[in-house]
Amino acid sequence: MSIILRVPVTLEIEYEHIPAEPHHGIQHADIEIKRVEVGGIDVTKGLESYDIEEIATAVWEEVE
Numbered sequence: 001m002s003i004i005l006r007v008p009v010t011l012e013i014e015y016e017h018i019p020a021e022p023h024h025g026i027q028h029a030d031i032e033i034k035r036v037e038v039g040g041i042d043v044t045k046g047l048e049s050y051d052i053e054e055i056a057t058a059v060w061e062e063v064e
Contacts, residue, residue, distance in 0.1 A: 012037040015059050031056045031063065 014035040020028050033052050036044045047055075 009039040010037075013055060013059060015056070017063065031060045033059070 012035075013033065014037075016032045016034060018026065018030040018032055020026055033044075033056050035042060036047060036052075036055060
């Protein structure tokens with residue numbers, strides 16, 4: 001038996017936009033995830049690198 005509970009929760013993502021700077025070796029703009037908070041709890045340290053990459057991709061799509 002499983003119980004699924006769906007509740008609205010706040011997701012806060014702090015990120016930095018890294019602009020392209022070809023003269024400094026940065027060929028493409030990027031997003032660097034600084035902090036991820038779910039429902040007021042910082043979950044950044046518990047995330048795997050692929051999770052961070054997925055979040056960065058989602059943020060990039062929204063910013064673009």
